[in-house]
Amino acid sequence: MKAKIFLVSLIAVSLLSGCIDHSSVEENAIIQMAGYDKGENKRIRGTVSIPQYEGSGEGSPATEVYLTASADGVKEVEEEIQKQSSKPISIGKLSVTLYSMELAEEGISDIIDILSRDPRISRNMFLGIVDGDTKDVIESKPSSSQESTSSRHLKGLIDTNTQYNFPKTNLHRFLYSYYAEGMDPFLPIIIPKDSTVELDGLAFFKGGAVVGTIPESKSFPFRMLKENFKRGMQKINFEGGTIMLDNIGSSVNYEMKGTVDDPEFDIKIDLKAEVNEMVGINREATPALAKEIEKASVDFFEKNADELIQMFKEKEIDPLGLGNFAKTRKRNFDLTKWKDNYSDLKVNVKINVEITEYGIFS
Known part of the structure; x- marks a missing residue:
């Protein structure tokens, strides 16, 4: 009887594993970083970075391809970017999403709602506010970076600094603060500086809009109060x-x-x-x-x-x-x-x- 149960379980696992959508770097355009700026005529301009591996896998040296499109909403931006790609777009490995300060001050409630509902997006993804254009940050990997792509550099930049002066942050924490009663979210501010980028402070939200900021020099005192x-x-x-x-x-x-x-x-x-x-x-x-x-x-x-x-x-x-x-x-x-x-x-x-x-x- 135990042998039969084991056999049935093995068959079930095999069938389920066959239903999993495997995204490979050879067959898909895997977006690892996305940024959104204010476009013309009240539209949103989205920019994504897609790594291109020279060898046969993610361990190989990589360069990046950048695609940009404008639309009325985030989902439409994704559709427009797909039109520029010869491979199916995949966002399952999206690790960093950026928003321009100009866009965030006007309000990004619609974008936040989409983030909270999209099952493809990891809750460990990092978010950030760019004082300037996210397109410029995404398309210019700092020469001082030890990482091969701008997405890896930005992910490492936020992750490392939240182990020091900056409070912990990711999509899960942001959404919890956004939807919780009696709590408001915040995100790190990223600025281009000379030939690199750096964390420059924190942006505080009221609802879906940025209403205040503090400089990097006050991030340590804030974190003391927070956690x-x-x-x-x-x-x-x-x-x-x-x-x-x-x-x-x-x-x-x-x-x-x-x-x-x-x-x-x-x-x-x-x-x-x-x-x-x-x-x-x-x-x-x-x-x-x-x-x-x-x-x-x-x-x-x-x-x-x-x-x-x-x-x-x-x-x-x-x-x-x-x-x-x-x-x-x-x-x-x-x-x-x-x-x-x-x-x-x-x-x-x-x-x-x-x-x-x-x-x-x-």
Whole structure:
């Protein structure tokens, strides 16, 4: 009996595997990166990168082909690009999608809706906002890149930096924040710079439109407010010189107090860091100096945290998800009333910094 069951199972697996759509680089035009800009007459201009492998597979050296088309919507852009390709277009391995700041500020709700419904797209895909044209970024692989294609370079750029100063982000996280009650999404900003591209800050959404940004220098303080993380560095001015802190562990905890009608938040952050560089500070490393650096660091981070929270209130956005946090912990929580009172929400940020080790003096 067991032998029969095994045989039937084996046949079923064989039949199912035969139904899987296998996309090969020889038979399909596999899009790995796409970008969308504002086109003429309220249209969308889409650009894609398709790797071309010289050998017989993805391990071979690769170049890229870039195709561009304009249409009224994202799906139509895909159709127009297909007309330019001699092979069937495949987006199953799309790893990076970019949107121009100009387009995102006008609103990309329709595009987000399509992303959330398309089963072909991986939820691990990275998204980004380009300060400029996405077409230029896609078509110009930085000469300094160690990757063979621009799509691999951009994927690596976002992935690596979200292990340091930038908060974690991908399509899954973006959609969760976009659709959740009491939470708003954000994406990294990418800029062309000289012969390369780099992450330059964060763009914050209200609904489907970008309504505010912060520079790269504030990404570390924002991440401290948002999530626990290790790694990352922050420069702090101190006594006419500068100190570089190397994060070895940052943890954040939210606590909600008060009533449903008049809530109050305490945000407590503990940061352990090493001083890996001091420039322009001619003082001997002593416990007293360590305490002074800790105090200066606390003042710096609390000031930045307060400024960020004030900006979020002014823009009426909640990238920290405080509303979502409150909704899950208070009965009869009224999200509409929360939004009405959000600008007056009391948020107390308390940061503790512990310097564990000194590094380089110069």
